[in-house]
Amino acid sequence: MTYDDKFRVDLEQLDAxxxxxxxxxxxxxDWLAEIDRQIAELQLSWSxxxxxxxxxxxxTWSAGVDEMRENLxxxxxxxxxxxxxxxxxxxxxxxxWP
Known part of the structure; x- marks a missing residue:
């Protein structure tokens, strides 16, 4: 095993x-905003x-999505x-080491 094989970071991959x-x-x-809009619209005519x-x-679902977004x-x-x-x-x- 050479030195180069031990540890390597590909900055381009990390950037990607x-x-x-x-x-x-x-x-x-964007998806959440659209879903929220549709749910709000539906709730106006549904009781x-x-x-x-x-x-x-x-x-409940929105809270889970918010948690996922925070973690991301x-x-x-x-x-x-x-x-x-x-x-x-x-x-x-x-x-x-020039």
């Missing part, structure tokens, strides 16, 4: 992963036990920090 997370987060936000159950289920934001931040740290380490190593 961060970009994918950003795009997914935006898509989720029954089923409507109440549907609204409660949607609120944390993961993106971890990836951004890792990317910056790896990039800085590369720069420092290149200056130390």
């Amino acid at each position: 992963a961060i970009d994918t997370m950003d795009k997914f987060g935006q898509k989720v936000a 029954s036990q089923a409507a109440t159950a549907q609204r409660e289920a949607h609120e 934001a944390e993961l993106r931040e971890v990836a951004r920090i890792a990317r910056a740290n790896y990039s800085n380490a590369i720069d420092i190593n290149q200056k130390m």
Whole structure:
């Protein structure tokens, strides 16, 4: 096993992963806004036990989506920090070992 085989970070792949997370987060936000709009519109003309159950289920679902979005934001931040740290380490190593 050579030194290069022990540890390697592909910054382009890391950038692509961060970009994918950003795009997914935006898509989720767009989908949620559309679903919320449709649910609100439906609730204007629907009143029954089923409507109440549907609204409660949607609120539970929305809370789960919010939690997922928060976790995705944390993961993106971890990836951004890792990317910056790896990039800085590369720069420092290149200056130390020209």
